[in-house]
Amino acid sequence: MAGIYLHIPFCKQACHYCDFHFSTLLQHRAPMIGALVRELELRADYLPEKKISSIYLGGGTPSLLDEAELHRLFDAIYRFFAVEEGAEITLEANPDDLSLYYLNMLAESPVNRLSIGIQSFREEDLRLMNRAHSAEEARKCLRMAREAGFESLTADLIYGLPGLTDADWVANLDQLLAMDLPHFSAYGLTVEPKTALHKMVRTGKVQVATDADQQRQFDLLMDMASARGYLHYEISNFAKPGKEAVHNSSYWHGAPYLGIGPSAHSFNGHSRQWNVANNARYLAALEKGEIPAEVEQLTPYDRFNERILTALRTSAGLSLSQLETDFGADWLQHLHAALGDVDAEWYQLQADRLVLTRAGRHFADRIASELFILADDDEPNA
Numbered sequence: 001m002a003g004i005y006l007h008i009p010f011c012k013q014a015c016h017y018c019d020f021h022f023s024t025l026l027q028h029r030a031p032m033i034g035a036l037v038r039e040l041e042l043r044a045d046y047l048p049e050k051k052i053s054s055i056y057l058g059g060g061t062p063s064l065l066d067e068a069e070l071h072r073l074f075d076a077i078y079r080f081f082a083v084e085e086g087a088e089i090t091l092e093a094n095p096d097d098l099s100l101y102y103l104n105m106l107a108e109s110p111v112n113r114l115s116i117g118i119q120s121f122r123e124e125d126l127r128l129m130n131r132a133h134s135a136e137e138a139r140k141c142l143r144m145a146r147e148a149g150f151e152s153l154t155a156d157l158i159y160g161l162p163g164l165t166d167a168d169w170v171a172n173l174d175q176l177l178a179m180d181l182p183h184f185s186a187y188g189l190t191v192e193p194k195t196a197l198h199k200m201v202r203t204g205k206v207q208v209a210t211d212a213d214q215q216r217q218f219d220l221l222m223d224m225a226s227a228r229g230y231l232h233y234e235i236s237n238f239a240k241p242g243k244e245a246v247h248n249s250s251y252w253h254g255a256p257y258l259g260i261g262p263s264a265h266s267f268n269g270h271s272r273q274w275n276v277a278n279n280a281r282y283l284a285a286l287e288k289g290e291i292p293a294e295v296e297q298l299t300p301y302d303r304f305n306e307r308i309l310t311a312l313r314t315s316a317g318l319s320l321s322q323l324e325t326d327f328g329a330d331w332l333q334h335l336h337a338a339l340g341d342v343d344a345e346w347y348q349l350q351a352d353r354l355v356l357t358r359a360g361r362h363f364a365d366r367i368a369s370e371l372f373i374l375a376d377d378d379e380p381n382a
């Protein structure tokens, strides 16, 4: 099981909260597509296995690509890799790009799943975030995506936005849940350094939600999603049974993936690497046939800590027997000892698995960090 991620590093405008890599200089798209194709070719042997079970076009804004650009990318993927029959092929899209004409074109392409960046159905939230779409476009595009034949749909919402009351959040969730999508994601707003939102907060222009506000809204989210039959299978992800995302699930289960494009990350089971987050430098390197990436060999500590971080975010939790097989009895013992410092209401030991409780899900990353082993810890031996 392996996946390919393509980073499309262009956006129409900068959302105020976003710290992903993108450029608004859309005129540089043509050379970028050429470079992405070249990178796909140069890295055809990166993955330990050639069979690809998921492809994800993310960004940036992949829905800015036209038919010819998408065709060039898929042509290269199918030329250099063995894409499994029925592989999940997702394209991230913004509502303002999704005309019925564009959706029909996508439905004819290899794309079989859309991830739509709704974020909110409230105009004031969309303005505050500097999103390029309106609330009406958000509502319309989900209906049209279905009309075009897309059954596999997911949408994102954000809670903890400045000024978003619990009632507003419930209304947003109501609208999304009424669409009965097979999958959706919901994220608590984080204020990242060097974003416009960070400056707005620092200068007192907006006030962000408190931890208590975010926790209440996360509770409302869990209650409402479960009442509608969604499985809360990862902290930020909800799916109808059997509709869990293949691509993201493979990240959480430690499967290898190839990341193509500026800022894209890759993992081949032993090392991690990340491409330069700069379009001009990426293009210049690929022109010379070079991959502009830094590589990090993962130590056993890195792999152990990452296993804990990702597994605890999932409803399946962490398999203790697998942890022992992969890292040894000393490491498992360390984990049991470290659990003594974690609030007993935040986790459960269910047979072979360590699983977070509902209360623990509020603190998943904090709990994981309590269980990490650092290279200079005395025990266990790596």
Ligand code: SF4
Binding pocket: 010, 011, 013, 014, 015, 018, 019, 020, 022, 059, 060, 061, 094, 117
């Ligand atoms: S469209 Fe997505 S990637 Fe682009 S600025 Fe907005 S949040 Fe960031």
